[in-house]
Amino acid sequence: MIVVMGSRDKTYIEQVTAKVLEYGMQPHVIEGVERTVVAVVGDERGKEGLAEALESLPYVEKVLQVLKPYKLAAREVKKEDTIVEVGSAKIGGPHFCVIAGPCSVESREQILETAHLVKEAGAHMLRGGAFKPRTSPYSFQGMAKEGLELLREAGDRYGLPVVTEVMAPEQVSLVEEYADMLQVGARNMQNFALLRAVGRASKPVFLKRGMMCTINEFLMSAEYILAEGNTQVVLCERGIRTFETETRNTLDIQAVPVIQKYSHLPIVIDPSHASGHWDLVIPMARAAVAAGANGLMVEVHPHPERAVSDGPQSLKPSKFVRLMEEIRPLVAAMGKTL
Ligand code: PEP
Ligand code: MN
Secondary structure (H helix, E strand, O other): OEEEEOOOOHHHHHHHHHHHHHOOOEEEEEEOOOOEEEEEEOOOOOOOOHHHHHHOOOOEEEEEOOOOOOOOOEOOOOOOOOOEEEOOEEEEOOEOEEEEEOOEOOOHHHHHHHHHHHHHHOOOEEEOEOOOOOOOOOOOOOOHHHHHHHHHHHHHHHOOOEEEEOOOHHHHHHHHHHOOEEEEOHHHOOOHHHHHHHHOOOOOEEEEOOOOOOHHHHHHHHHHHHHOOOOOEEEEEOOEOOOOOOOOOEOOOOHHHHHHHHEOOOEEEOHHHHHOOHHHHHHHHHHHHHHOOOEEEEEEOOOHHHOOOOHHHOEOHHHHHHHHHHHHHHHHHOOOEO
């Protein structure tokens, strides 16, 4: 439930949070532009008297039930768009953010070259995997710590905040040391121990939609992170499994307006993993902007034919320049800034 407050005074808000704690529930104070609300989350069984107890406190305007199963992620609880700041980059609201880089960090030369090229083309953030979730245990698994160091070096050199995947709860503290944002990959979207661990981290989280998960399940996973206290969550639609085999996945473009209707969290599109083919990436990037997405995550490699992972879907730098040129007027038409 949410408690809508008629005062921003700490004393009255504390009376509400104390009552919530007394009932064994967790309060989350959300300061909006128009109002301050206290979101009350936890197991509601046996807490029947709580709403009445809260309603009787001073400056409590109303107590509303949240209809969606996710609470902190719901727009019912927070009307304003969440804007996630990752160093110099902003994701959400009017800010359109482009995250680009290779699927995997492969070498110092490769990541520095890519960082330079994507920065020149206008990207806001650099991506690159150091821990790779590969289908085969015999495929390249990533450069691990060395990859994190190289990604950090490249980001620092070219002034790009960096995002990279974390695959297990025990890796969070290491990845957090090097990355500006922690990526939870599609295969781990329902790894609840990992979601809780990144929810306790000090860095924003980039949560990718599981390839077999519904939008509701996606938002429930975001809720796990928010419930641990990390409010900085960016959602990413990266294609889902359907009967179609022509493309690697099917980009669920409708997820953009649906998520924006139900949640205040930013939603970014990854046209690379969605399509699996470099020549579909630019058209799907245009579609993402037109659908109202808050950004893009795009795989770019200086030599896609030599990439150790996801070469077929990676853009050559010249094509990434073209992508940026093509989306620029569309982003402006959508009333956003690039
Ligand atoms: C990636 O971003 O390289 C990746 C593995 O993506 P996903 O988790 O969406 O498959
Ligand atoms: Mn990839």
